[in-house]
Amino acid sequence: MDGSHWLSMHPLVEKLTENGHDVVVVIPESSLTMGGSETFTVQTYPVPYTSQEITANFQKLSREHFSLPSHFPWIAIEMLDSMMVVFNMFYKSCESLLLNQELIQKLRDEKFDAVLTDPMLPCGQILAEHLSLPSVFFLRGIPCNIDAKATKCPTPLSYVPRMLTSLTDHMNFPQRVKNLFYDLTTHVMCNVLYSPYEQLAKEFLKRDVSLQEILSHAAIWLMRMDFTFEFPKPLMPNMILIGGINCAQKKLLNQDFEKLVNSSGEHGFVVFSLGSMVSEIPMDKAMDIAEAFRSIPQTVIWRYTGKVPSNLGSNTHLVKWLPQNDLLAHPKARAFITHAGSHGIYEGICNAVPMVMLPLFGDQMDNAKRIESRGAGVTLNVLDMTPEDLINALDSVINKPSYKENIQRLSALHLDRPIHPLDLAVHWVEFVMRHKGAPHLRPAAHDLNWIQYHSLDVFAFLLAVLVTTFFISFKCCTYTCRRCCGRKSRPKSKSKKE
Amino acid sequence: MDGSHWLSMHPLVEKLTENGHDVVVVIPESSLTMGGSETFTVQTYPVPYTSQEITANFQKLSREHFSLPSHFPWIAIEMLDSMMVVFNMFYKSCESLLLNQELIQKLRDEKFDAVLTDPMLPCGQILAEHLSLPSVFFLRGIPCNIDAKATKCPTPLSYVPRMLTSLTDHMNFPQRVKNLFYDLTTHVMCNVLYSPYEQLAKEFLKRDVSLQEILSHAAIWLMRMDFTFEFPKPLMPNMILIGGINCAQKKLLNQDFEKLVNSSGEHGFVVFSLGSMVSEIPMDKAMDIAEAFRSIPQTVIWRYTGKVPSNLGSNTHLVKWLPQNDLLAHPKARAFITHAGSHGIYEGICNAVPMVMLPLFGDQMDNAKRIESRGAGVTLNVLDMTPEDLINALDSVINKPSYKENIQRLSALHLDRPIHPLDLAVHWVEFVMRHKGAPHLRPAAHDLNWIQYHSLDVFAFLLAVLVTTFFISFKCCTYTCRRCCGRKSRPKSKSKKE
Numbered sequence A, B: 001m002d003g004s005h006w007l008s009m010h011p012l013v014e015k016l017t018e019n020g021h022d023v024v025v026v027i028p029e030s031s032l033t034m035g036g037s038e039t040f041t042v043q044t045y046p047v048p049y050t051s052q053e054i055t056a057n058f059q060k061l062s063r064e065h066f067s068l069p070s071h072f073p074w075i076a077i078e079m080l081d082s083m084m085v086v087f088n089m090f091y092k093s094c095e096s097l098l099l100n101q102e103l104i105q106k107l108r109d110e111k112f113d114a115v116l117t118d119p120m121l122p123c124g125q126i127l128a129e130h131l132s133l134p135s136v137f138f139l140r141g142i143p144c145n146i147d148a149k150a151t152k153c154p155t156p157l158s159y160v161p162r163m164l165t166s167l168t169d170h171m172n173f174p175q176r177v178k179n180l181f182y183d184l185t186t187h188v189m190c191n192v193l194y195s196p197y198e199q200l201a202k203e204f205l206k207r208d209v210s211l212q213e214i215l216s217h218a219a220i221w222l223m224r225m226d227f228t229f230e231f232p233k234p235l236m237p238n239m240i241l242i243g244g245i246n247c248a249q250k251k252l253l254n255q256d257f258e259k260l261v262n263s264s265g266e267h268g269f270v271v272f273s274l275g276s277m278v279s280e281i282p283m284d285k286a287m288d289i290a291e292a293f294r295s296i297p298q299t300v301i302w303r304y305t306g307k308v309p310s311n312l313g314s315n316t317h318l319v320k321w322l323p324q325n326d327l328l329a330h331p332k333a334r335a336f337i338t339h340a341g342s343h344g345i346y347e348g349i350c351n352a353v354p355m356v357m358l359p360l361f362g363d364q365m366d367n368a369k370r371i372e373s374r375g376a377g378v379t380l381n382v383l384d385m386t387p388e389d390l391i392n393a394l395d396s397v398i399n400k401p402s403y404k405e406n407i408q409r410l411s412a413l414h415l416d417r418p419i420h421p422l423d424l425a426v427h428w429v430e431f432v433m434r435h436k437g438a439p440h441l442r443p444a445a446h447d448l449n450w451i452q453y454h455s456l457d458v459f460a461f462l463l464a465v466l467v468t469t470f471f472i473s474f475k476c477c478t479y480t481c482r483r484c485c486g487r488k489s490r491p492k493s494k495s496k497k498e
Helices: A003-018 A051-067 A074-098 A101-109 A123-130 A143-151 A173-205 A211-216 A255-262 A283-294 A324-328 A342-350 A364-373 A387-399 A401-415 A421-435 A456-497 B003-018 B051-067 B074-098 B101-109 B123-130 B143-151 B173-205 B211-216 B255-262 B283-294 B324-328 B342-350 B364-373 B387-399 B401-415 B421-435 B456-497
Strands: A024-028 A041-045 A115-117 A135-139 A220-223 A239-241 A269-273 A299-303 A316-319 A333-338 A355-357 A377-379 B024-028 B041-045 B115-117 B135-139 B220-223 B239-241 B269-273 B299-303 B316-319 B333-338 B355-357 B377-379
Touching: A003 A115, A003 A135, A003 A342, A003 A421, A024 A074, A024 A101, A041 A101, A051 A074, A074 A123, A074 A173, A101 A123, A115 A123, A123 A135, A123 A173, A123 A211, A135 A421, A143 A173, A143 A211, A143 A220, A173 A211, A173 B456, A220 A421, A239 A421, A255 A299, A255 A324, A269 A324, A283 A299, A283 A316, A283 A387, A324 A333, A324 A342, A333 A342, A333 A387, A342 A364, A342 A401, A355 A364, A355 A387, A364 A377, A377 A387, A377 A401, A387 A401, A456 B173, B003 B115, B003 B135, B003 B342, B003 B421, B024 B074, B024 B101, B041 B101, B051 B074, B074 B123, B074 B173, B101 B123, B115 B123, B123 B135, B123 B173, B123 B211, B135 B421, B143 B173, B143 B211, B143 B220, B173 B211, B220 B421, B239 B421, B255 B299, B255 B324, B269 B324, B283 B299, B283 B316, B283 B387, B324 B333, B324 B342, B333 B342, B333 B387, B342 B364, B342 B401, B355 B364, B355 B387, B364 B377, B377 B387, B377 B401, B387 B401
Parallel strands: A024 A041, A115 A135, A135 A220, A220 A239, A269 A299, A269 A333, A299 A316, A333 A355, A355 A377, B024 B041, B115 B135, B135 B220, B220 B239, B269 B299, B269 B333, B299 B316, B333 B355, B355 B377
Antiparallel strands: none
């Protein structure tokens, strides 16, 4: 997986290399964020598109998010439409990999110990199946609850909110109806998105397989999940929680940023970034935001590569890139304005900086809802927010003590762990390499069909037994009653005759 | 909890003391295995029975297991009956603690940070509720799936075998029916066992509470569970797996044992113990066992305090106590004959010694089934086994390579962990002390009733909507059809008239 997914996985790959493993990263020749490295080997393969095309598609996707309809199901339809373009490109990449016989043979000859892959795209797992290698998944989640289905992890609809619903774990009746409705709708959506992969897998592996079955063969699921952020829900034994794996050790700021930060005075500074995928926004929106920043006493460091808004205040500094984690770790950081990508949210939690969240797409609305429900941030709709909304939100998270207290509490809970998530991830990758998988963690649920899993056959049998017992008892009773009544009445009739 | 439960918890208490915590262990004046210590403070309270009585009751219980009926439901009824005696004694202990106002006040004045307790008996949790302290549970499990109910952990009947069933996670249809049947039966059993505690809690806490509700308030459940031994099943975020916590570091054997072990020659030795609760067995059984041991080439070290069987072979050495873990860790250990208590099983796994299992009561049949299903041991019914059965079982586990290979594989998987279970347990106790609980791990499922949890209201609503829609559509169709047919037929009749 390209984009932020690769950026999340990258530290784990680096760490594995550091531990002395030979890591070969298989990537398409054209990509967004994936590239060469001095530490690990990169194996590229040709794809029928250029890096310019992929960048242009992603930029289009991010631009489109500023003109999305604001309500379901239109938002889902529009998003599905935009995602299809990107998904199709990923599909072409997968096809190019799997049909590249020379490369596949080369990979087979390497005799790897394991495959590490992000199952958001099932390409890596199809390859692992083909090479008969155990696999480790690295993920935040797969849309439409596919991860839960593939691991047989129970996720009751009554308190486990589905993706894109912006619901919390405490739902009233209409919200629980909505949750079920989204569950069904996204199930259809994912059938559309993933069916080409299923077809490709069938052709490539030369057997009839479902996507769920392929994914279910993963030995370990490294989930970027932590319950200071996620709502508590059931887990399976092969799910290892590594939420916060991307919070790096604080490094020193370079001279420019150090100067900027030190000049911010007693009011401190605000960090603003919409993530690696969105660095430009429409000018009217940029001007609204600049307008808001002019009126706050804090210095603002804003990652922005677009045209400079004409109303930019002297306290606002535009930068093409910023050391996000190191800035958030600075004691003068007062607030973090973020698109609520999971990466940024975890950096906010790690460094205990309250957030103003401007979610744009994917899981970002859900992420924002989670932080908001903990009282550690404020969510704004970037499409219809006014400068006043942003000023008020910043004022709240900076000046109301509860926001800082709540994020500090979350941060303390999150960082209080027996082992760092990165070390934990490395352990489990090495575990799979050493033991050629982790079959002892695979639940027997995988060997049951739907009816058996839910014990429907057992309940039907018991119902049949109950009904039969009741029926026989009833028949016996009526028969006995008739006999008794018959005996009693006969002498009467006899006496009558007499 | 007394007996092996306390022996399991003891190392954690010691380690907490080592880490500088002030630990006060609250125990009854008369007990089986609990006693004073140089490292932690012991606070005793008077109980209406003596240590002699409790020992006698346990000895009676252990003797009775050699004359149990061998089939369900008689075995369950007999066991319930024996357990009631012991449970009643524990209940008296609990009552003596909670009604001891002076002691309760003293405990309140201590201003503890947390309560560490085994929830097999809910006394500790009732006390924790009364003192408004967060609690950490330390357990193997609670009978009748109470732990799953209290944590809201899904345990599908289709592949999670219930206690006392001796089933594995792969069940055919009759076995799944049996599993459900046991689930319902033991539910009734536990109502009998635990209802006095519920009543006591209501009186002591002066509010209407259920046992499940009280237990659900535990912050962390330290589960002595590991999937090299247990069958994989769902977990909840506040369940921390510390299976194998009792496998100690190998220590040097004392002179006597060292001599014994070294004299065993190339055939090595066999360790035999029926656990801390059973040190005597009926003479006919002891003679059968001694008879079997005479015919094997291995030296046997047998923990046994009863009358010496007259047919004891020269290769069999009776001892009143044995350093079980250190003996099993010796490279000459060839087999471990055990009652299949979880403690011993984990020592067998840690040291990779194949087992012959003679389960007697409680979870031991289930434990034996687990090891047997992994091909790492053989189970015998101690009540009806012959000397030949025991000889054959020992021959298999010692001489068939598969048993050794399987236990070595389990051992390698079990010991390959990122952190030692004891350190993990200490971390989570200290976590609860530092953060005054772990509310971020409590699932929202606790706030739902049974109907809401299973979304039955949502499904009923959707069904109602579907039926109404269908009904209205049907009515519309019939109305339209009638109108259409009416229109068509009227002109015809007109033309007839014409």
